[in-house]
Amino acid sequence: MSPVPAAGRRHRVVVVGAGFGGLAATKELAELPVDVVLLDARNHHTFQPLLYQVATAGLDGDDVCYAVRGIVSRQRNAEVRLGRVASVDLDGRRLDLDDGGSLTYDHLILAAGAVTNDFGISGVAEHAFGMKSLADASAIRDHVLTQFELADADPTLIDRGALTVVIAGGGPTGVELAGGMIELFSMVLVKDFPHLDVARARVVLVEATDHLLAAFHPKLSETAKRTLESRGVEVLTETAVAEVTAESVRFADGRVIPTATMIWAAGVKANPIGATLGVELTKGGRVAVADDLSLPGHPEVFVVGDLAASRSTDGAVLAQVAPVAMQGAAHAARQIGAQLAGRPTKAFRYLDKGSMATIGRRRAVAELPGGIRLTGTIGWLSWLALHLYMLIGFRNRLNVLVNWAWNYVTYDRASRIVTGPREAP
Numbered sequence: 001m002s003p004v005p006a007a008g009r010r011h012r013v014v015v016v017g018a019g020f021g022g023l024a025a026t027k028e029l030a031e032l033p034v035d036v037v038l039l040d041a042r043n044h045h046t047f048q049p050l051l052y053q054v055a056t057a058g059l060d061g062d063d064v065c066y067a068v069r070g071i072v073s074r075q076r077n078a079e080v081r082l083g084r085v086a087s088v089d090l091d092g093r094r095l096d097l098d099d100g101g102s103l104t105y106d107h108l109i110l111a112a113g114a115v116t117n118d119f120g121i122s123g124v125a126e127h128a129f130g131m132k133s134l135a136d137a138s139a140i141r142d143h144v145l146t147q148f149e150l151a152d153a154d155p156t157l158i159d160r161g162a163l164t165v166v167i168a169g170g171g172p173t174g175v176e177l178a179g180g181m182i183e184l185f186s187m188v189l190v191k192d193f194p195h196l197d198v199a200r201a202r203v204v205l206v207e208a209t210d211h212l213l214a215a216f217h218p219k220l221s222e223t224a225k226r227t228l229e230s231r232g233v234e235v236l237t238e239t240a241v242a243e244v245t246a247e248s249v250r251f252a253d254g255r256v257i258p259t260a261t262m263i264w265a266a267g268v269k270a271n272p273i274g275a276t277l278g279v280e281l282t283k284g285g286r287v288a289v290a291d292d293l294s295l296p297g298h299p300e301v302f303v304v305g306d307l308a309a310s311r312s313t314d315g316a317v318l319a320q321v322a323p324v325a326m327q328g329a330a331h332a333a334r335q336i337g338a339q340l341a342g343r344p345t346k347a348f349r350y351l352d353k354g355s356m357a358t359i360g361r362r363r364a365v366a367e368l369p370g371g372i373r374l375t376g377t378i379g380w381l382s383w384l385a386l387h388l389y390m391l392i393g394f395r396n397r398l399n400v401l402v403n404w405a406w407n408y409v410t411y412d413r414a415s416r417i418v419t420g421p422r423e424a425p
């Protein structure tokens, strides 16, 4: 049954999260006779696929992020609220915020995404950098550049791992980060630090299984590994991280690598909001949803994107990737329209358009529907075109295009400013 709003106000749909899912849902709700409240803990949308370029000094933060109010300001039935949801009261149809405030809804779309999963490994939360937010990516860039400055002043720090970056996780994020980091070292920092033995800088990519890019065809996994190694990345497969400290990483087989920089790209788990619903959760804390993406027993609540365990038609749980979030969110918004019009809801059908990962300059792998696989320059150009297309806002697209062209032609990375902590006055 479709919920009825209190007398005197329009039907209110609250969308939690202005990520890929939340923005797609908000847009899809534009034509419905509802008021939309788009709530996010941050004031910006983050284009996570390009965060690794911020971490490796290729792009600035505001090239890959966009103020949410700027995106939504022209949608007449939508408003933005800044706030962090602490818990959801399903029976009261209310969101409780961490500042003590609350927000009621008639329909709710939860698109709060995922958080870094440290799998309970000792020291990861304390000493490793995450790769989920602009703050994470900027912190990595600041830290790596600062390590080079410190080693320039005191080269003995190299033996203690100042110039060693260890990246855990051989999925697309780890592969892209490793490729971008080695280019930063070998093309840019080598010129910036003429007195430093930059050849001793290391990028080590660690993967627990026996191959990189698990979601890709084995041939593409092999291509990615070979390309990374040819560029100087040390790829350690079948290697599990056992402990991270401020100075080193220890693997399950006992090996230890001294490092000042451990980056955790080994996995995510669903946003803890899911656990406050008091409903069934699946692997990784993802919320089990009905086939129309609503919450079983609560047709007025939809859960989409990384937070949800939505399924393909063959029953497999869909991956935590942007197209799943966008298509699922648009579907949820359409089902709200159906409910308001008194029509039955439909099952979600995901249209898989393939996966891509870039490995640095003129190298990428792409797996497209119909068994089509792209590698090398063609794969890379396709990757560039898709990511430019997906970015929000003409200014961001133009900035990114100019930056990429500049980086490509000059072998430079313009975004090497260490902002660091606020200085004392």
Ligand SMILES: Cc1cc2nc3c(=O)[nH]c(=O)nc-3n(C[C@H](O)[C@H](O)[C@H](O)COP(=O)(O)OP(=O)(O)OC[C@H]3O[C@@H](n4cnc5c(N)ncnc54)[C@H](O)[C@@H]3O)c2cc1C
Binding pocket: 016, 017, 018, 019, 020, 021, 022, 039, 040, 041, 042, 044, 045, 046, 048, 049, 050, 051, 052, 083, 084, 085, 086, 111, 112, 113, 114, 131, 132, 172, 173, 271, 273, 304, 305, 306, 307, 320, 321, 322, 323, 325, 356
């Ligand atoms: C480094 C990296 C690279 C990636 N690369 C790719 C790629 O190349 N291709 C691809 O398809 N996918 C990629 N992904 C995955 C993709 O980004 C996610 O699948 C997608 O962002 C999920 O969309 P979402 O809307 O569920 O969540 P998100 O886009 O993560 O958005 C969640 C939003 O919820 C907000 N939020 C969280 N908690 C709260 C709260 N308590 N209260 C209020 N707001 C809250 C957050 O601030 C955020 O804005 C990548 C992910 C990462 C981390």
